Amino acid sequence: MDAMLTELSRACRLTRAAEDSDAVLGVTPRYVASPADAGEAGALMRVASGNDLAVVPRGLGTKLGWGTPPTRCDLVIDTSRLDKVVEHAAGDLITRVQAGVSLDRLAETAAGAHQQLSLDPPPGCPSTGTIGGVLATGVAGPRRWRYGTPRDLVIGLTLVRADGTIARSGGKVVKNVAGYDLGKLFAGSYGTLGLIVDAVMRLHPQPAAVSYAVTQRDDAQALSEAVAAVAGSELAATAIEVDRESRDGPVRIAVLLEGDPSGIAERSRLLAKLLGEGTRTGPEAPDWWGRSGPATAPGTTLVRFAFWAAALPRAFAAIDAAGHAAGVDPVITGSAATGVLYGLLGPEADPAAAAAFVSGVRAAIAAGELDAHLPGVPHQSLPPSQASAVVLTSPPEVRRSLDPWGPVPGLALMHAVKDQFDPGHIMAPGRFAGGI
Amino acid sequence: MVEDLIPEMVAICGPDAVVTDPLELRTYECDGLTAHRCAPGLVVLPETAKEIAAVVRVCARAGIPFIARGSGTGLSGGALPRTDGVLIVTSRMRKIIAIDPVSQRAIVEPGVTNLSVSTAARPFGYFYAPDPSSQVVCSVGGNVAENSGGAHCLKHGFTVHHVTGLQVVTPAGDLVWLGDGTGAAPGYDLLGAFTGSEGTLGIVTKIIVKLTKIPQLITCLLAAFQTTGAGGAAVSAIIGAGIVPAAIEMMDALAIEAAEMAVACHYPQGAGAVLVVELDGPTADVLADLAKVRALCEQSGATEIRQADDPDERAAIWAGRKSAFAAVGRISPAYIVQDGVVPRSSLGSVLDEIARLSAACGIRVANVFHAGDGNLHPLVLYDDASPEATAAAEELSGAILDLCIAHGGSITGEHGVGVDKSKYMPKMFADTDLDTMQLLRCAFDPVGLCNPGKVFPTPRLCGEVPGARRAPHPLVASGQVDQF
Numbered sequence: 001m002d003a004m005l006t007e008l009s010r011a012c013r014l015t016r017a018a019e020d021s022d023a024v025l026g027v028t029p030r031y032v033a034s035p036a037d038a039g040e041a042g043a044l045m046r047v048a049s050g051n052d053l054a055v056v057p058r059g060l061g062t063k064l065g066w067g068t069p070p071t072r073c074d075l076v077i078d079t080s081r082l083d084k085v086v087e088h089a090a091g092d093l094i095t096r097v098q099a100g101v102s103l104d105r106l107a108e109t110a111a112g113a114h115q116q117l118s119l120d121p122p123p124g125c126p127s128t129g130t131i132g133g134v135l136a137t138g139v140a141g142p143r144r145w146r147y148g149t150p151r152d153l154v155i156g157l158t159l160v161r162a163d164g165t166i167a168r169s170g171g172k173v174v175k176n177v178a179g180y181d182l183g184k185l186f187a188g189s190y191g192t193l194g195l196i197v198d199a200v201m202r203l204h205p206q207p208a209a210v211s212y213a214v215t216q217r218d219d220a221q222a223l224s225e226a227v228a229a230v231a232g233s234e235l236a237a238t239a240i241e242v243d244r245e246s247r248d249g250p251v252r253i254a255v256l257l258e259g260d261p262s263g264i265a266e267r268s269r270l271l272a273k274l275l276g277e278g279t280r281t282g283p284e285a286p287d288w289w290g291r292s293g294p295a296t297a298p299g300t301t302l303v304r305f306a307f308w309a310a311a312l313p314r315a316f317a318a319i320d321a322a323g324h325a326a327g328v329d330p331v332i333t334g335s336a337a338t339g340v341l342y343g344l345l346g347p348e349a350d351p352a353a354a355a356a357f358v359s360g361v362r363a364a365i366a367a368g369e370l371d372a373h374l375p376g377v378p379h380q381s382l383p384p385s386q387a388s389a390v391v392l393t394s395p396p397e398v399r400r401s402l403d404p405w406g407p408v409p410g411l412a413l414m415h416a417v418k419d420q421f422d423p424g425h426i427m428a429p430g431r432f433a434g435g436i
Numbered sequence: 437m438v439e440d441l442i443p444e445m446v447a448i449c450g451p452d453a454v455v456t457d458p459l460e461l462r463t464y465e466c467d468g469l470t471a472h473r474c475a476p477g478l479v480v481l482p483e484t485a486k487e488i489a490a491v492v493r494v495c496a497r498a499g500i501p502f503i504a505r506g507s508g509t510g511l512s513g514g515a516l517p518r519t520d521g522v523l524i525v526t527s528r529m530r531k532i533i534a535i536d537p538v539s540q541r542a543i544v545e546p547g548v549t550n551l552s553v554s555t556a557a558r559p560f561g562y563f564y565a566p567d568p569s570s571q572v573v574c575s576v577g578g579n580v581a582e583n584s585g586g587a588h589c590l591k592h593g594f595t596v597h598h599v600t601g602l603q604v605v606t607p608a609g610d611l612v613w614l615g616d617g618t619g620a621a622p623g624y625d626l627l628g629a630f631t632g633s634e635g636t637l638g639i640v641t642k643i644i645v646k647l648t649k650i651p652q653l654i655t656c657l658l659a660a661f662q663t664t665g666a667g668g669a670a671v672s673a674i675i676g677a678g679i680v681p682a683a684i685e686m687m688d689a690l691a692i693e694a695a696e697m698a699v700a701c702h703y704p705q706g707a708g709a710v711l712v713v714e715l716d717g718p719t720a721d722v723l724a725d726l727a728k729v730r731a732l733c734e735q736s737g738a739t740e741i742r743q744a745d746d747p748d749e750r751a752a753i754w755a756g757r758k759s760a761f762a763a764v765g766r767i768s769p770a771y772i773v774q775d776g777v778v779p780r781s782s783l784g785s786v787l788d789e790i791a792r793l794s795a796a797c798g799i800r801v802a803n804v805f806h807a808g809d810g811n812l813h814p815l816v817l818y819d820d821a822s823p824e825a826t827a828a829a830e831e832l833s834g835a836i837l838d839l840c841i842a843h844g845g846s847i848t849g850e851h852g853v854g855v856d857k858s859k860y861m862p863k864m865f866a867d868t869d870l871d872t873m874q875l876l877r878c879a880f881d882p883v884g885l886c887n888p889g890k891v892f893p894t895p896r897l898c899g900e901v902p903g904a905r906r907a908p909h910p911l912v913a914s915g916q917v918d919q920f
């Protein structure tokens with residue numbers, strides 16, 4: 001047995017030699033370790049940092065195909081044994097769970113007290129991933145309009161640093177401003193700052209009733225007006241989603257209402273009136289609801305566009321122009337009211353065309369076409385760019401011909417943060433923006 | 437020496453924006469926590485982000501500490517100046533740069549007061565949700581630094597949930613943006629990590645905030661109980677029923693008595709506790725929840741329930757609650773405003789224990805607090821003419837924090853750590869936790885010039901190897917840096 005494996009096994013009993021199936025975006029590690037607790041995870045990281053082993057944390061592996069491939073990977077730390085729901089304080093609407101707990105498990109636990117972790121996927125959609133993975137990638141679905149993204153729901157964190165130090169931030173009360181909030185920093189960090197061991201998450205009551213209103217519009221302009229009308233109404237929607245199968249087709253809109261049954265009945269009626277003729281309402285989500293989530297089938301190119309909501313019609317225009325020029329016709333879906341859309345291209349799409357499409361949208365962003373357009377406001381009063389196009393996952397050929405992350409403002413500070421937390425650059429090196 | 441910087445500061449900000457007169461400097465010697473005082477070496481009142489960047493660059497080059505100050509309403513001494521430092525005050529930066537109702541965003545300068553954002557957004561049907569009680573005066577820059585909350589953050593969230601972009605001057609004097617206003621910018625969430633960092637990571641020069649639609653209906657209800665325990669049970673019942681009110685506030689008998697004397701709010705006589713429950717949202721939902729809340733209060737033993745049906749009645753209910761802090765000043769020469777958090781489910785037992793502690797040392801404690809999220813504001817009443825009474829009050833105040841920690845809570849829910857509570861940080865966090873937080877500080881401010889001495893008790897110097905500290909750090913020994 002190789003000496004390193006012996007040393008790693010001393011730190012963590014369940015350590016084995018890696019197999020081809022353990023590869024992270026084509027990079028095969030040498031070892032896979034499954035720590036049973038924070039102590040084993042810390043010991044593993046001490047061995048890793050002492051021997052300059054590059055480490056990639058892994059949950060259920062559903063988002064391992066996201067981000068960029070690691071520049072090197074020696075050790076995969078698999079969180080599947082960190083699977084305990086440590087605490088569910090129903091009266092306080094919080095739960096503390098280890099990183100490897102799946103969203104399904106968490107949902108089941110919370111449901112016992114008629115509570116939920118208000119991250120999608122919503123009822124009816126297959127849920128995926130572990131809490132550690134969801135935090136590390138910062139993914140959120142339709143209900144981000146109301147509840148935000150994982151960073152908005154994490155209130156406490158236990159992490160293992162690259163050097164094996166175990167540290168905590170936050171706590172288990174929702175209202176707490178003691179110390180820096182490392183939960184925010186780690187949310188969306190793709191494992192590049194350290195290993196998430198457990199997290200305390202804020203829960204919400206399950207709604208007593210839900211209702212969806214579904215309708216469609218012929219073009220992006222009409223769609224934008226409808227979305228703005230709902231977002232600007234007093235109807236307190238939980239999610240406002242749009243979906244378009246192809247450039248020449250109509251755009252579908254679905255609005256989710258949650259709340260008291262009598263309130264929902266009244267609001268559904270008002271919403272149907274607001275959206276006009278042909279609006280259907282009912283308790284079932286349309287089949288396309290939140291489909292950017294499960295859409296990570298191999299070979300898919302999934303691009304996330306973010307912009308100020310007022311730029312919605314211009315975002316569609318830029319996406320369509322770029323798609324047309326590149327000869328692709330992506331499905332467009334997402335949370336229009338929050339200014340987040342996803343572009344989806346199936347495995348059959350030509351990688352060069354997919355890359356050209358993304359570059360096309362980025363060129364429009366660079367030209368300011370997706371900017372906030374605030375009359376009279378000087379550009380130095382605004383962020384340098386107010387929109388982004390990030391390739392969340394794609395076939396390797398697409399990734400190779402463009403930077404999946406695109407331009408990232410504030411990169412110098414991000415490098416400084418990385419250098420502090422992981423001076424040896426052993427945590428998921430190269431997985432993140434700017435080569436981090 | 438900080439005085440040596442005067443000519444450069446004048447060149448950057450103009451002569452009328454640099455304060456050097458000792459008497460005038462003293463007006464900046466403390467924030468809302470007047471127990472800590474220190475006159476600043478120098479005060480500058482810049483008008484633009486570029487000026488702040490230039491001021492910070494000068495300080496960084498000269499190795500002079502600098503501290504940001506907004507409106508000075510902070511309650512933890514976060515904006516406490518230093519005699520050897522420059523205080524950078526944002527009170528001349530009060531422009532609301534843009535209101536974008538379609539994107540539901542506003543862009544403001546850091547000195548803009550919290551309430552004026554809502555005032556500017558109101559014609560469009562929006563408001564700025566985080567609403568600290570100091571909202572008429574406190575600045576949005578200060579709110580970002582403290583991650584401020586307010587009575588309505590139970591439903592609407594804290595400052596960090598409503599900020600999508602920050603322009604900041606880094607401690608090196610660079611002007612950078614964190615976040616792009618979308619809420620989905622690629623890269624690390626430095627915006628989230630910066631919010632609540634109490635002015636230790638840089639100076640905020642512009643803020644992009646989310647605006648929230650004004651609810652269709654806002655209504656509120658006042659329920660009186662015989663004891664705080666019964667009131668606490670009602671809170672648990674409401675939350676347990678899956679209702680998320682906009683606010684649930686509680687006052688105990690002493691606080692009610694003080695408020696009555698101050699503003700004649702006519703809360704039910706003889707009540708041991710009152711709850712103010714506010715509900716907002718679409719009319720039908722609010723009315724349905726209101727009926728449930730009423731019923732739950734009754735089941736928990738409410739002795740009287742009043743309901744506000746219009747804005748005037750609502751204001752009348754809130755009058756007592758809003759006056760409470762100031763009112764307590766009338767029944768006691770001095771008082772300490774404590775800010776601790778306990779899990780909501782421990783409210784009852786913690787209040788009982790506070791009562792026991794208070795009785796044991798003969799010091800009165802009035803409780804006014806955000807019951808919905810377990811954020812206690814015990815007001816410890818004492819006579820500041822007596823040093824012994826002062827010491828005893830401080831001891832009791834500290835014992836209350838110990839209680840919060842023992843129940844799995846926090847030493848601060850919204851007022852921040854500042855200078856006031858840095859000594860309690862090691863009770864809540866291990867050394868390794870604090871050292872890890874310090875890494876973020878080192879990334880932003882490696883030389884430790886930006887609001888030093890706040891939040892963390894004697895932090896490690898950046899680059900210092902963890903482990904027992906046997907000798908002073910070489911940089912300290914050689915006199916190159918101070919250890920704060």
Ligand SMILES: Cc1cc2nc3c(=O)[nH]c(=O)nc-3n(C[C@H](O)[C@H](O)[C@H](O)COP(=O)(O)OP(=O)(O)OC[C@H]3O[C@@H](n4cnc5c(N)ncnc54)[C@H](O)[C@@H]3O)c2cc1C
Pocket residue numbers: 467468503504505506507508509510511513514515526546567568569570573574575576577578579580581582583584585586587634635636638639640641761850851887
């Ligand atoms: C009567 C009263 C009621 C209050 N009620 C509440 C409440 O309900 N909820 C609540 O959360 N707080 C409350 N507070 C506390 C206080 O008002 C808040 O903390 C507020 O956010 C401070 O804002 P400020 O502009 O006064 O900041 P200051 O007191 O001037 O500064 C506070 C901190 O922010 C830093 N800072 C200020 N401006 C900047 C900037 N531009 N960039 C970086 N750092 C900066 C300072 O260095 C300091 O550390 C109350 C205070 C009072 C006096």
